Amino acid sequence: MVDNLAGMKDRPAGVDERALRDALEKWGIGAVSLEYAPVGFGDYHWIAADADGPRWFVTVADLAQKGQAGDGESALRRAMDTAVALRGQGLDFVVAPLADAGGETLQLLGSRHAVSVFPLVSGRPGEFGDRLTADERRKTVEMLAELHRTPPPASTPVRPLRVPMRGRLEEAIEASGGGVWRGGPYAEPARALVADSAGRLRERLAEFDRRVDEASGADLVVTHGEPHPGNLVMVEGSPVLVDWDTVGLAPPERDLWLVAGGPDDLARYAELTGRRPDPEVMELFRLRWAIEDVALYVEDLRSPHELSADTREAWEALTDTVRELTAPVSNS
Template identity: 45%
Template structure:
């Protein structure tokens, strides 16, 4: 997140880091990513670690409330830590940046009832951004890393993926008809009304198509294989130190069809064929399209959740608005 959070006490955060034997001299807010808040902790000896504070009130894929989201996020972090030892390169190098464990073996600690802390090794390497077009070599490296991940035995803690949208009620309410948003909620409320009114018919039809795909995927007759998937393997969630691909940001890890990851990694037939050569699984075009559609609807729901409540004009809400416009435009254009 780009905005510095006002509800997080950095003194309390520094105290929690003691469970990882970290005594930060400085905590520097890192305005990166979207959804979680991040800091870099620097100790007196120069060692740095990357600190993530998750907002459990806004983790619907982990659980509908803070209590269940805590359990879901804990399972995800423990899964990533278990994968760290199972998912090494042939040269013994790591294939992901996994959460560090405390002295008592925990990967996640509470900061407050709402916020939870995890700690990661600091990797000094460039990261990309969502929507960035990777060069062919980087895309091939990402496809190969996903093939390796998908072929790994799932840790017992791996969460199950539920295709249905966790924030679906927000979409239904927003498309039910005006008035959808109260103007006093903030500067983007009425803009949401106009955007949805202009595209409501196309969006309703798209939701019906998504529901049909979800029903097929969750039916007893579904033959779609399930593997350990990352969930969001876009360029913003990978690092490239010295020509390697390291996957980061594991809160969406889950057992799901491989296509949940693959649609984000590449749409190039040759690279999808390379994945099939590595794994024996030929990606299903219908599932690739389904998960692309699900991503856009999920983004749309998350943005509507922001603008349906009190908000102001900040770097984060501007980014959220741009994402909402992109998602609605893509969904409506696809329908047309």
């Protein structure tokens, strides 16, 4: 990961830093300093250093967010193992986790969290929402083309087209017309927002189902899943990719919709891979991203929560995403 970090993030409840220090010893890291890094939205991060001077980027993941039906540890381990395998296949742009003394890519930290350790990369990190220059886009498209041409490691999970939390979102839409949501300060505003947008949200879900049916049977390749600027680090002018917990087999458009800025980028990708991206499948993944975000944020804000930087950010992201998702379609 990177050594130039900025951002806002609540410190995680239930993570004992003494236990974290003990876990790091499995990587041979006798950390004399452990600095919490308030960056990103999802996992928790620290910068670890020992007496000899090296530094590492330490990630603690909430396993409940990494899989379904209690398989978060298995899902995250497969993703981390896949990143290591891709790096071993010569993809130097993959910032993969470091294996511990026993060859493992993660260690459990209690029953809910898992620790991974990454090299600390010196470079210029981006942020979600940044605009890449034409040269940065071209290089990122070329990087993705190389990833998509790479034979998938055996550990690579398959990423479904359908949204895992679809049922929970439909339940929330139905419940929004009933009683008050009492999970916390943003629960009732979230209910009102969903209730006001219920009809249009159902329409977009139906559109999503249609697009999934049309895209079923598409060729699958190794995809990163979230190659947006927030997961890119420019190292001497070339991009590297961090945060591989979303890696998986999927149509290449899963990555391309986040990067390609126009016909030139798509033509360059087709030149390198022999495969012309499908704009309709790119739109499928654009819609899937928004629906999954709404599902996750609504679930969080319906659940017990307090007023914090994280919940404020979740509320703001939910309102922005619902506004975009339900905006009238222009006929011009």
